[in-house]
Amino acid sequence: xxxxxxxxxxxxxxxxxxxxxxxxxxxxxxxxxxxxxxxxxxxxxxxxxxxxxxxxxxxxxxxxxxxxxxxxxxxxxxxxxxxxxxxxxxxxxxxxxxxxxxxxxxxxxxxxxxxxxxxxxxxxxxxxxxxxxxxxxxxxxxxxxxxxxxxxxxxxxxxxxxxxxxxxxxxxxxxxx
Amino acid sequence: xxxxxxxxxxxxxxxxxxxxxxxxxxxxxxxxxxxxxxxxxxxxxxxxxxxxxxxxxxxxxxxxxxxxxxxxxxxxxxxxxxxxxxxxxxxxxxxxxxxxxxxxxxxxxxxxxxxxxxxxxxxxxxxxxxxxxxxxxxxxxxxxxxxxxxxxxxxxxxxxxxxxxxxxxxxxxxxxxxxxxxxxxxxxxxxxxxxxxxxxxxxxxxxxxxxxxxxxxxxxxxxxxxxxxxxxxxxxxxxxxxxxxxxxxxxxxxxxxxxxxxxxxxxxxxxxxxxxxxxxxxxxxxxxxxxxxxxxxxxxxxxxxxxxxxxxxxxxxxxxxxxxxxxxxxxxxxxxxxxxxxxxxxxxxxxxxxxxxxxxxxxxxxxxxxxxxxxxxxxxxxxxxxxxxxxxxxxxxxxxxxx
Numbered sequence: 001x002x003x004x005x006x007x008x009x010x011x012x013x014x015x016x017x018x019x020x021x022x023x024x025x026x027x028x029x030x031x032x033x034x035x036x037x038x039x040x041x042x043x044x045x046x047x048x049x050x051x052x053x054x055x056x057x058x059x060x061x062x063x064x065x066x067x068x069x070x071x072x073x074x075x076x077x078x079x080x081x082x083x084x085x086x087x088x089x090x091x092x093x094x095x096x097x098x099x100x101x102x103x104x105x106x107x108x109x110x111x112x113x114x115x116x117x118x119x120x121x122x123x124x125x126x127x128x129x130x131x132x133x134x135x136x137x138x139x140x141x142x143x144x145x146x147x148x149x150x151x152x153x154x155x156x157x158x159x160x161x162x163x164x165x166x167x168x169x170x171x172x173x174x175x176x177x
Numbered sequence: 178x179x180x181x182x183x184x185x186x187x188x189x190x191x192x193x194x195x196x197x198x199x200x201x202x203x204x205x206x207x208x209x210x211x212x213x214x215x216x217x218x219x220x221x222x223x224x225x226x227x228x229x230x231x232x233x234x235x236x237x238x239x240x241x242x243x244x245x246x247x248x249x250x251x252x253x254x255x256x257x258x259x260x261x262x263x264x265x266x267x268x269x270x271x272x273x274x275x276x277x278x279x280x281x282x283x284x285x286x287x288x289x290x291x292x293x294x295x296x297x298x299x300x301x302x303x304x305x306x307x308x309x310x311x312x313x314x315x316x317x318x319x320x321x322x323x324x325x326x327x328x329x330x331x332x333x334x335x336x337x338x339x340x341x342x343x344x345x346x347x348x349x350x351x352x353x354x355x356x357x358x359x360x361x362x363x364x365x366x367x368x369x370x371x372x373x374x375x376x377x378x379x380x381x382x383x384x385x386x387x388x389x390x391x392x393x394x395x396x397x398x399x400x401x402x403x404x405x406x407x408x409x410x411x412x413x414x415x416x417x418x419x420x421x422x423x424x425x426x427x428x429x430x431x432x433x434x435x436x437x438x439x440x441x442x443x444x445x446x447x448x449x450x451x452x453x454x455x456x457x458x459x460x461x462x463x464x465x466x467x468x469x470x471x472x473x474x475x476x477x478x479x480x481x482x483x484x485x486x487x488x489x490x491x492x493x494x495x496x497x498x499x500x501x502x503x504x505x506x507x508x509x510x511x512x513x514x515x516x517x518x519x520x521x522x523x524x525x526x527x528x529x530x531x532x533x534x535x536x537x538x539x540x541x542x543x544x545x546x547x548x549x550x551x552x553x554x555x556x557x558x559x560x561x562x563x564x565x566x567x568x569x570x571x572x573x574x575x576x577x578x579x580x
Contacts, residue, residue, distance in 0.1 A: 040579045054498070085460070093457050096450060 003175040004148040005128055006158040008167025009141045013039060016142045019165040020045045023146065026161060030150035034137035053114050060110030061103045068102035069095070127175035134173065145173075181421075181567060183559040188419035196552035203546025210539035217296060217530065218539070220279030225526040226543030227272040228380045229519055230551055232373070232401035233408060234269045235332055237262040239369050240405060242339050245355075246362040251433050253575035254425040257566045258409050258416075260343055264558040265551045266336040270329045272547060276380065277325070280318060287529070288316040288386035296530040305387045308463075316383055324379060328372045335365050347568050355570060373398050381522070384529045388467040392452040399445040400487075400518045403438060407511030410434045412555070414504035416564065425565045425572075428502045429580045435501030436580075438491070438510060446488035449521075471524060475534025479524035486517035519544055 010016040016033070023031055024047040033042060076082075077089035087094065116122070128134050128145065137143040144167060146158045155172060162170045183189040211219045240259040244252045279285030287294040291301050291309040301309065309316070338361055342354040374394025382393045390396075413434065416422050456464045472480055491510050500506045523540060566572060 087458075093454055096454065 005145040005173050007145040008162035008170040017045050028150050031146040034143040056114040057107050057111045061107040064102040064106030068099040128173050130176050131173045181563040181565050189556050193556045196549045199545045199549030203542050206539050206542030210542050217284040220285040221530045222540045223275045223543045229522050229544050230547035231269050233404050234265045236401040236405040238335050242362045242366050245358040250571045250574035251578045253569045253571040255413050260340045261555050261558040263340045265554040308387045331368045331372050347563050381525050396448050399448045403441040404518045406438045407514045410507045411511045414508050429578045432502045432580045439495035442491040471528050474532050476528045483521040
């Protein structure tokens with residue numbers, strides 16, 4: 001059976017905020033709200049957890065730093081010693097720009113890649129984009145949808161909940177793969 | 178118009194007591210510097226403490242001017258704090274007097290009489306005297322005084338126009354002073370950049386007249402800027418805790434100031450390292466002299482301390498998002514940065530006058546005295562001026578800030 005979603009439309013941000021809070025309190029974790037513009041504080045009332053992206057960045061940065069130190073130490077002071085102007089074979093002073101650059105490079109790449117991964121990108125289409133009301137989420141309404149993949153999902157309670165929260169046009173949409 | 182000053186506030190009283198304590202200890206330590214070290218030691222530590230507090234005070238005006246230049250919305254509810262600190266500008270410039278006395282005594286700046294200048298056995302060598310003579314066109318008493326006069330004029334104009342204009346907005350019915358500030362902020366910031374750079378050259382770099390670094394002005398600015406941000410953070414957190422900024426400042430403002438502090442501790446380290454590495458790598462005697470002197474004879478202690486306290490500790494304290502949103506953490510980081518910046522200037526100034534590491538506490542005298550003056554002026558200003566720019570067109574945007 002295909003996935004399903006129960007969708008409801010909202011036009012007022014305050015009502016939407018309240019609804020998001022109630023859905024979160026009802027125990028749903030797999031629901032989403034599609035908005036035409038970023039709504040500050042919505043992630044908080046939806047109970048979205050803080051991203052783990054900083055840890056990915058930090059880990060990649062530390063890896064870059066270690067790589068740079070290891071690379072310069074091994075090439076300069078172990079494998080192929082060259083005396084240049086009497087400088088030491090390895091020193092943190094001339095090494096620091098390279099350590100810095102590799103740290104930044106790996107951090108930037110991991111942050112970019114990690115963001116794509118965590119956001120589920122690239123995604124060419126949305127399974128529910130054929131729904132006329134859902135498309136209006138890009139224009140003038142907020143669309144709340146509770147997905148059937150949520151472990152608490154049941155068609156009737158989800159519909160009932162959204163109606164109770166003053167959503168208009170509460171409907172069941174079948175996913176189109 | 179509602180009035181939001183600190184008249185009768187207990188936290189103002191506490192800050193004032195702290196300021197008086199600092200000034201008292203400062204006077205005692207300054208007297209100790211004169212008695213134990215003689216006039217030359219006094220001129221040296223005065224230049225040290227004066228450069229420290231002068232840089233912070235002038236950079237407070239830069240903070241305010243910068244917010245006008247970029248039409249910043251987020252900072253409007255904390256901008257006035259920097260403007261209250263700026264009230265110290267007309268007083269701190271009097272601190273140039275002992276520097277000028279030191280110049281004329283010939284004991285402070287080696288370039289003022291290169292042949293006879295000496296300090297604790299340090300003298301200029303024959304070739305160094307020659308180098309100083311070739312720099313006579315820039316380093317001579319008349320031009321030095323003229324430059325100081327110019328800086329003072331620029332800073333006082335900056336104060337009278339930008340800061341006074343911003344404060345006048347509180348009681349104004351139209352936005353004419355704010356609009357004027359938007360226009361004049363850019364030219365003033367150009368002059369700020371030039372004056373802080375050359376003030377760094379004149380007060381600090383010319384103490385080692387045979388050495389030069391084009392990075393030095395930025396280095397001086399970076400230390401001042403991160404110290405000024407720390408001072409703003411400390412006072413904003415204190416006043417917020419005491420309930421004075423409720424409704425204007427939120428944890429989002431802490432977060433934004435914390436981000437700036439974090440960014441500019443990294444900037445300071447970047448600038449300091451750039452200056453060091455290029456000189457280390459090219460290894461030319463006329464450039465390395467400065468660092469060789471400061472990494473031998475015990476002075477390397479200060480170099481390592483300022484590296485750890487000015488960069489490593491604040492970096493790891495401020496790197497986490499949730500730490501930047503805690504007022505107490507910002508205060509601790511701010512105090513560490515302020516101490517580190519002072520030790521960093523000690524490392525620049527004191528080795529000029531002594532080949533071996535020697536600090537007996539009297540170095541802190543003028544810095545404490547002038548710093549206490551800064552705090553006292555802040556309290557005095559805050560008692561008669563609103564501590565929030567209540568009539569600024571961006572205030573509402575700042576209150577609703579989500580960073």
